Amino acid sequence: MKSAVVRVQFVTRPFGAASRQIRFGHGAPCPGHEGLSGPDTGEWAGRTLDEVSAEDPASVQRWLSDPEFAPPGGESVSALIARVGAALDGLPPGTHRPVVEQAVVRAGVVHALELPAAAFWRLDVRPDTTTTLTGRLGRWNLQLGRPLDP
Template sequence: MTSRVMLISPAISAALREARFDDDCPLDASGLRLARAAAGTLPPVSRVWVSPTARCRETALALGLDSGSPEGPGGLDVGRWRGASLNEVTEKEPEALAQWLTDPQSAPHGGESVHALCDRVLRWLDGSAAQVTGRSVAVVEPEIVRAATVRALGAPESAFWRIDVPPLTATELSGRAGRWNVRVGWRLGAPDDE
């Protein structure tokens, strides 16, 4: 059975603009406007998942996706860094930040490691997502898209930080549990050839 899972990153929020670890802030006016403009551009889907953050829920709603969708995988737990800006963490805990960015097994913030996130996302992908025939959509945090891409390609976890996931883009995985192909991000509402 072949499944297609379209992972959509949320539209822009204040946390993203300020390079701040997400603290469940909503979309900003620009992000909401762009998400609404992209409504109706998605192909028909069999199933929808939405991560529990405000910006994912608001993006899904603006895109016209079912607001009663099952919960998708949550974002990376950054522990005590939640809500802090990257500059603040750099000033207060430079060694811890450097360790976290270079060692996928580490979680100096007291939350989740990149390794643990990648494993969690693969379990979701090979479990829930692989059970849906046809195309499904998951509006998820950018780090979920990174983790899914790393695991789908069999890339080293060190590649996690080298994958850019712009706001309101789609990345599609096709295949089945244990073997996925990746079509990397395109902007929603833009022609495929742009």
């Protein structure tokens, strides 16, 4: 008996050409995949990392080192991983191609490979790329080594 396969091809958004500084978001939506929306950064939304660091360096350091710490009014890395993981585990068989923020890809890979939450910040996800996870029988695989286009 063949089991149904779920394939998720995360497509990351490109950085805007006019934007030199990345700003915290409000959890950009992912139409058709609500659990795959971007992280909710609460009161930090709309501000740059430099701006928040200048005002509250201790909180930024804690956010980058403690997966349970959430920005004021926002979501922790652990909560993001749990939310994205639940969304992945609830996908029906077939191929899904959500356009997501880089943090969602990190969270998906951490969940899929059952990595510790601290690994989240150790994963580099390039903008305007595709990362593929395949799953069946309650287990996920990460596809690496995509061939170069000629």
